[in-house]
Structures are given as C-alpha cells and as structure tokens.
Amino acid sequence: MTSRLACVAGDSSWLPPLSEEVARFNDSDAFLLQAAPEFEVYLVHQHQRGIGGADLVRLIRKRGPAGIIAVSASPREVFARMLDLGADMVVEQSLDRAQWEAAIAAVRRRLKPGEECWRLDAALRVLRAPGGREVPLSDAEWIIMDCLAEAGGEAVARQTLAERLWGPSAHGCMDNALQASVYRLRRRIEDAVPGRAPIQSVSRIGYRFAAAMEREAAPPPPPAPEPVLAPSVRHGARFTGEEGPALVFAHGYGCDQSTWGAIVPAFSWDHRTMSYDLAGHGKAAAGSYEAQGRHASLAGHAHDLLDLCDEAGLVKPVFVGHSVSAAIGVLAAAERPQYFGALVLVAPTPTYLNDGDYRGGFERQDLERMLAELDADPSRWARGMAPVIMGNPDRPQLGADLAASFCRLEPAIAQHFARVTFLSDIRARLREVRCPVLLLQCRDDPLAPEDAGRFMHEALPGSSLALLQATGHCPHLSAPHETVAAIRRFLAQRPAR
Structure with missing residues (x-):
C-alpha cells in the first residue's frame, strides 16, 4: 500500500491537497468492506453514511494504536465524546493545508514507541x-x-x-x-x-x-515439539481480527470458507473471526473426512466445530452457519447448551423431507432421484443443480461459480455427504438450544422453504426470523450487504455479556 493516510467522509472536499497520497473512502461501509486495517493515520468525519463517525473511531481504536483525527463542522459538540472513544485530536474541517500538515505531523509524533x-x-x-x-x-x-x-x-x-x-x-x-x-x-x-x-x-x-x-540470560531453546495436526490445521481455519466478540463462519454443502469472502471483512474490525472448511471440503486436510466413522452423521461435524472453538479459546462465540452448517450449529449448541453466545442460521432447514404437515421441500422419491443423479454423474449434477440452488437467473455467473465449487469436491465425499445432509433430521434437537438465534430466510429458496424457517422459529425458544429480500439459497453470495446488515442488527440487539 502506498498511502499511509486514510480519509473516511461522505464528502471530503474540505480536505485540501496534501504533500502525501490520501486513500479516500466516501462512506464507512465501503471503508470497512474494502480497506485493510494498516493505515498510519485516519481522518474520520463525524457524519458518515453507514456506521457513524463516532462508532468508526471506536472500531479503528480497537484495532490498534494508529493515529486518529476526528473531523467535524462543529467540533465543540463532539470534542469530549470523540476523545473518549479514542481520537487523538478533534479538529474543524475548515483547516488550511498547512494546518492539516501540522495536525497530522503532531499525531505521528505520538505514535513513536515509549521508553518503558x-x-x-x-x-x-x-x-x-x-x-x-x-x-x-x-x-x-x-x-x-x-x-x-x-x-x-x-x-x-x-x-x-x-x-x-x-x-x-x-x-x-x-x-x-x-x-x-x-x-x-x-x-x-x-x-x-x-x-x-x-x-x-x-x-x-x-x-x-x-x-x-x-x-x-536466555538458556538454549527447548527442542521443537513434534508437529500435531491441530483442529485449526485439519480444517484450514483462518482467523481475522484481534479483539471483540468471536464470530465463527461455516459454509454449506460443496462449498468452502471462501464463500464468506464478502461477509467476514465487514466484521473483522470489531470482532475476532474464524472461518473454516468442513471435513473433506476446501483446504481441509486430506483424509479428514471419515465416512464410516466420525462423519457418518452431522453430529461428527458438530464435534469438529466444538473442537475448533476449544482450540482457539473462543469465549461465547457467535456461530454463523449456512445451509447444512446451520444444522451443524444447532447440534453443537444442543450438545453444549451454555457454550455459544448466539447462532445465526442462514437459509436453514431442520430436514429436507416433507413429513405430514411439515413441508421441508422434497418428497422422498424426488430426493432419492436427485441423489441417484448425483451418483451417476457428479459433474453433470453440479452444473444442473447449482443455478437452481443459487436462484438468481439474471446473474448466471453466480450459478456457474457454485457449480465449479461443487465439482472441486471429491466425488465419493460429494455422494456420501449429500446423503448425510439431505437425509438428516434435527427437529428433535431444536428445543435443546438455549442461546439467542437469528434465522435468515430467503424468498424463493428451493432448498429451505419459508415453512421450514417458520417451523424452526416456533421450535427455537426466543428465536428471531428475518425474511430477506434476497432470492435463492445463498444470500451471502447474492446479497452480501443485506446479509451483513441483518447480522449486525441482530448482534446490536443482543444484551451485553
């Protein structure tokens, strides 16, 4: 990155040309989604589209010791609050170039390491x-x-x-x-x-x-310990953020953690995040999928999740699971009722099979036919099913990308995990969940109909059901901004721990 100075303001015309390059962001959402948190000094205007200037100062300060200059048309009104939230200086936006250069230089002097x-x-x-x-x-x-x-x-x-x-x-x-x-x-x-x-x-x-x-007086270092395939290595876990509540992201069938690429950056500023690959998917270690043992049911994947959280030392994490991982999250929360701070279940369903008054989306014979097609030709099945699952025919590239992800899955794992996924039924475990739950349901979802979401809402004590404007089964891919906004609203409404 060439610039060490960032300016976040809806209209930055008040900032004159400076002697160094300035990275400009016209609203806080664009900044949080696109910027790497490595600028030396930040100019943050009080008035922002998206997260307000005061909250943005707080988030940047939590990230580290960078310099922060809060800017306002009326600095007296916000002076004390901005300093309290972590700003180094509060100035009026009408400064001339020489004054801006002096203010930035003064803040940089503060960044020099102390003597302690x-x-x-x-x-x-x-x-x-x-x-x-x-x-x-x-x-x-x-x-x-x-x-x-x-x-x-x-x-x-x-x-x-x-x-x-x-x-x-x-x-x-x-x-x-x-x-x-x-x-x-x-x-x-x-x-x-x-x-x-x-x-x-x-x-x-x-x-x-x-x-x-x-x-x-350093003695010789101890012998290096033998490498151990820890859960984080086994599942290719990735961590972002260093402070704040913990968020754990788990992907759906046939995908990998890269599907959260438009979601995780929006939270890494004020959360410790972990994303990982289910056994047999993405960058999970070879041989991690045990079809005849641990992963013969979704319970094995739930234990994988708990092992990952234990290893990382996450405290009351909020789990965000898409599709089959929504069911995995429910099983993990039912296994340890006081473990999770909350669950966010994206396009969830407790079972895909119709059963009496319950409408899960598939009759048994239709589901068996779909699984037989997968067994016969996994690649053809992926190309045919992915656009249907994605549900955005006006954006064919989304379906093509999902099909490519399906095709990267080893055929034997794809066939086995499809049966584990589509024949699962977690309805009996729903009432064992004790933490707050957000259900994010999409319109025209071919795999998780609205009836399934309403069933879970009624069965999960204290849950919230949000019907998104997004269509299809993958709102984190087709409508990431709407998905981020819904999750943030839910997190903001949770009582402080």
Whole structure:
C-alpha cells in the first residue's frame, strides 16, 4: 500500500491537497468492506453514511494504536465524546493545508514507541511488563517471544516463527496453527496486564512486538515439539481480527470458507473471526473426512466445530452457519447448551423431507432421484443443480461459480455427504438450544422453504426470523450487504455479556 493516510467522509472536499497520497473512502461501509486495517493515520468525519463517525473511531481504536483525527463542522459538540472513544485530536474541517500538515505531523509524533521496557526473563520463563506484572510462558510461547525480542521491534515472518516452533519441515498449512498460538498468547498478556498487548500483526509478513523489550540470560531453546495436526490445521481455519466478540463462519454443502469472502471483512474490525472448511471440503486436510466413522452423521461435524472453538479459546462465540452448517450449529449448541453466545442460521432447514404437515421441500422419491443423479454423474449434477440452488437467473455467473465449487469436491465425499445432509433430521434437537438465534430466510429458496424457517422459529425458544429480500439459497453470495446488515442488527440487539 502506498498511502499511509486514510480519509473516511461522505464528502471530503474540505480536505485540501496534501504533500502525501490520501486513500479516500466516501462512506464507512465501503471503508470497512474494502480497506485493510494498516493505515498510519485516519481522518474520520463525524457524519458518515453507514456506521457513524463516532462508532468508526471506536472500531479503528480497537484495532490498534494508529493515529486518529476526528473531523467535524462543529467540533465543540463532539470534542469530549470523540476523545473518549479514542481520537487523538478533534479538529474543524475548515483547516488550511498547512494546518492539516501540522495536525497530522503532531499525531505521528505520538505514535513513536515509549521508553518503558518489557523484559523477557529466561531463567523464570516469564514476560515482565513495565511496572512488574509477570506473564508465565509455555515452551511454545517462549519461542514466539524470544523470536520477537531478537527482532528488536522489526516484523518476524510467519515462516520463521513456524520453523522455530515446529522445525524446518514446517510448511504453509501450519500458518493457521501459528495464528491461534499468537492469539492465545496475546490474550494471556491482556488478561495479566491492563491495556493492549503490544504484539501486532504485520500484514502479509508476520508479527512484531511494538514496544521496547530486553532479553535476560536466555538458556538454549527447548527442542521443537513434534508437529500435531491441530483442529485449526485439519480444517484450514483462518482467523481475522484481534479483539471483540468471536464470530465463527461455516459454509454449506460443496462449498468452502471462501464463500464468506464478502461477509467476514465487514466484521473483522470489531470482532475476532474464524472461518473454516468442513471435513473433506476446501483446504481441509486430506483424509479428514471419515465416512464410516466420525462423519457418518452431522453430529461428527458438530464435534469438529466444538473442537475448533476449544482450540482457539473462543469465549461465547457467535456461530454463523449456512445451509447444512446451520444444522451443524444447532447440534453443537444442543450438545453444549451454555457454550455459544448466539447462532445465526442462514437459509436453514431442520430436514429436507416433507413429513405430514411439515413441508421441508422434497418428497422422498424426488430426493432419492436427485441423489441417484448425483451418483451417476457428479459433474453433470453440479452444473444442473447449482443455478437452481443459487436462484438468481439474471446473474448466471453466480450459478456457474457454485457449480465449479461443487465439482472441486471429491466425488465419493460429494455422494456420501449429500446423503448425510439431505437425509438428516434435527427437529428433535431444536428445543435443546438455549442461546439467542437469528434465522435468515430467503424468498424463493428451493432448498429451505419459508415453512421450514417458520417451523424452526416456533421450535427455537426466543428465536428471531428475518425474511430477506434476497432470492435463492445463498444470500451471502447474492446479497452480501443485506446479509451483513441483518447480522449486525441482530448482534446490536443482543444484551451485553
């Protein structure tokens, strides 16, 4: 990125040309969806389309120690609130170029590291914060901190950290396990020492320790532990965001976590997010799908989800599951009733089969015929079914992309998981769910009719049902902005923990 300065304002005509490049965003939604959180200084106008200026200042400050200048036509009215939310300076929008340059330079001076020093005590294996508070370190945490101390404030590459942790054979699939280890270390520091942990992510490189640190009498490092295929590695989990409530995203049949590509960035500013691939899908490890064992039913996938959340140390996560993963989320929440903070179920159905007064969408013989077509020619089935499932005939590329995703699934897994998915029935488990639930239902959904959503709404205590304007079965792909807005409204209405 060439620009270190970002301006977020509906109309930025008040900002004169400066001596450096300015990345301009005309509303907060565009900024949150498209911007990588790596600018040095932000100019945030009070009035925004989307999230207001005050809330945007709060979100940027939670991300890290970047400089923030709040801008207003009437700064007196917002002065105290903007400073309280994390702005470094509050100014009137009518400044001239020289005044803007001086304000930005003043904020940058604040960004220089302070003189207080952290100490890495090798004898006791602790990280000692300024003021004396101590954080005991495990072997893996010691190795991470020793690398960061050795770098003297510079970024340490992820591959370097992985090789120090797991030896020269460490490869790219260990990256997510490394992210989980650094996240747990950062949380332990934050729990022990008031304020923000100085471990920072460096985009596309690795991590740095953004404070002065000295090492004391380091003994030889312990032997590198043997690589273990942790749940995060097994399912190719990806983590974004470093603070805030945890959100976990799970995809539908035949897809992978990339289907959340237009959704996750909108939440990574103020949430810790995790997306992952179901066993047998996407970048999940080869051999992770156990057709005759763990994954003979959806319960095995629910246990995978719980293992992932346990490993990542997520506290009361909000689970966002699409289609079959909505059912997986219900089973996981029924297994551990107090575990999840909430469920967001996108295009859900408790069972696809019609049964008496319940209308799930398929008669048994029609469903068996569809599965037989899949067995006979998976590629042809994918090309025929994907556009129907997507349900947006005026946008054929969406259906084509979904068909391509189906075709990437190994045929034996595609056939087995289709039966597990389409023949499942979780109706009996719905009343065991104790957390708040949002049901996002689409119009003209060929797989999850409105009757299915209403059935779940009645069966899930305290649930909310939202009927989107989006059509088809994949609103996170066909209508991402509407999907994000619905989820954010639900999260905002939840009582504070």
